[in-house]
Amino acid sequence: MxxxxxxxxxxxxxxxxxxxxxxxxxxxxxxxxxxxxxxxxxxxxxxxxxxxxxxxxxxxxxxxxxxxxxxxxxxxxxxxxxxxxxxxxxxxxxxxxxxxxxxxxxxxxxxxxxxxxLEPGGPLESRPNGELFPLERPFAWDSPYAELNASAPGDADAGEQTFQVTCALCHGANGMGNAVLGGNKLVDLPDWYIARQLEYFRDGIRGADPRDTFGMQMAAMAKLLRDDQQIADVIAFIETL
Ligand code: HEC
Ligand code: HEC
Incomplete structure (x- = not known):
């Protein structure tokens, strides 16, 4: 809330x-x-x-x-x-x-x-005095989805294996997307956003509506990720692309 x-x-x-x-x-x-x-x-x-x-x-x-x-x-x-x-x-x-x-x-x-x-990777917004906006939410969002709960920092090598086997088909081996299969480009997305979407797909918050034919395909894939650690690993790899 x-x-x-x-x-x-x-x-x-x-x-x-x-x-x-x-x-x-x-x-x-x-x-x-x-x-x-x-x-x-x-x-x-x-x-x-x-x-x-x-x-x-x-x-x-x-x-x-x-x-x-x-x-x-x-x-x-x-x-x-x-x-x-x-x-x-x-x-x-x-x-x-x-x-x-x-x-x-x-x-x-x-x-x-x-x-x-728009060119990806633009500078973060700053206030008129040149100070960067803080990263913290201005409101309390008390939810398991507010953060990823991995036990250790993501391991990009482990993540690469998962990515090439489980993700590359629809998002491209280089994460640049696959328009034919409907998987979008992942390389410019922030890590915290990817984490939340993978949790959403896994837990039926996104991609559960029968009208969502593309989201449903992705939801089936997210359910293959064992735990939050495997999510952190795959994101660590995506961030290297
Ligand atoms: C069978 C094809 C398929 C595979 C395999 C697949 N995805 Fe997806 N993914 C999609 C599609 C299609 C979408 C777009 C869903 C939509 O339109 O809402 C998507 C969306 C996403 C999104 C949300 C992007 C955004 O901008 O919100 C993320 C993150 C994602 N996939 C990551 C992954 C990861 C990580 C893997 C491997 C574990 C993976 N996907 C495997 C098809 C796939
Ligand atoms: C009140 C804040 C807010 C405004 C204003 C807003 N958005 Fe968003 N938008 C969000 C948030 C938050 C998300 C991420 C939702 C999620 O995590 O599932 C989002 C997600 C999206 C996505 C999906 C991104 C993806 O990778 O799947 C698109 C596209 C988008 N917004 C376009 C727009 C456009 C175009 C406008 C202006 C007409 C707009 N948004 C205005 C907050 C906003």
Whole structure:
């Protein structure tokens, strides 16, 4: 749950930004949709102005994510296929803003193309005084999914074996993704986000909805991971790619 004291500040900030974007005059049935750069201004509040992510809001780096993958995820959030589970506070935050897409295919395609064109690995956001934003969440999220509980730091060598046997088919031997099989590029995703998604897939928080044909395939794979340690190992390898 979000602590009462920080909730108003967080959401006041969000709403101010959403207000700016929704004030734009693009009817929901527009054939051209809202331009990607304009809509993205509201995404940057959580995902960072250059798509570099913001860990304190649990929002992953999305710069360079394939447009076909982003479009599918945005649809999943809109349709309630992703981001509805009570344990999934980050996903529910993303689901909160889906009204901005106005269910408009062109708008979704525009912002997805904009994200794909962003250069991955942009600098972390800093405050006007040059100080970096802290990594800690501004609210308490008391959940087993808030952190990975591995007993030791990830072992990239052990992780490489797992990756090549269990993951490479759909995400590519180099983690660059496989559009034909629907597995997206993993190399630019932050370690903490990958950890959470693997736990979500494993535990039926993501990829359990029968409409989620791609997520269901991934969920079957995540269930092959023995424990949190094996997750940490495979992530340690992905981080070397
Ligand atoms: C209130 C904060 C917030 C805002 C604003 C926000 N997002 Fe997100 N978004 C998140 C969080 C948190 C996640 C991760 C959800 C999870 O962990 O499952 C996410 C996930 C995503 C994903 C899936 C990433 C992946 O690798 O699967 C996409 C795509 C995305 N957001 C696009 C957008 C776009 C486009 C906008 C702007 C129109 C936007 N987001 C605005 C918080 C936000
Ligand atoms: C049978 C094909 C397949 C295999 C094998 C597979 N994946 Fe996936 N994976 C997918 C698909 C498809 C998606 C996209 C799901 C969606 O669209 O929601 C995905 C999504 C993911 C995501 C979420 C990405 C994001 O941006 O949110 C992660 C992390 C991931 N896979 C890691 C792995 C790891 C690690 C392995 C090996 C243990 C693995 N996958 C094996 C098909 C596969």
């Amino acid at each position: 979000i602590a009462k004291s920080t909730r108003p500040a967080l959401f006041a900030g969000m709403l101010a930004i959403l207000g700016t974007a929704t004030a734009q005059m693009y009817p929901p049935d527009s054939e051209t949709g809202v331009p990607g750069d304009e809509l993205y201004r509201a995404c940057g509040f959580c995902h960072g102005a250059q798509g570099q992510g913001r860990q304190r809001l649990d929002a992953p780096a999305i710069a360079g994510l394939e447009a076909w993958y982003s479009e599918r995820q945005i649809r999943n959030f809109i349709d309630g296929v992703r981001g509805t589970h009570p344990e999934d506070l980050p996903g529910r935050q993303m689901a909160l803003i889906t009204g901005m897409f106005r269910n408009n295919d062109a708008t979704i395609a525009n912002v997805s193309a904009f994200i794909e064109a």
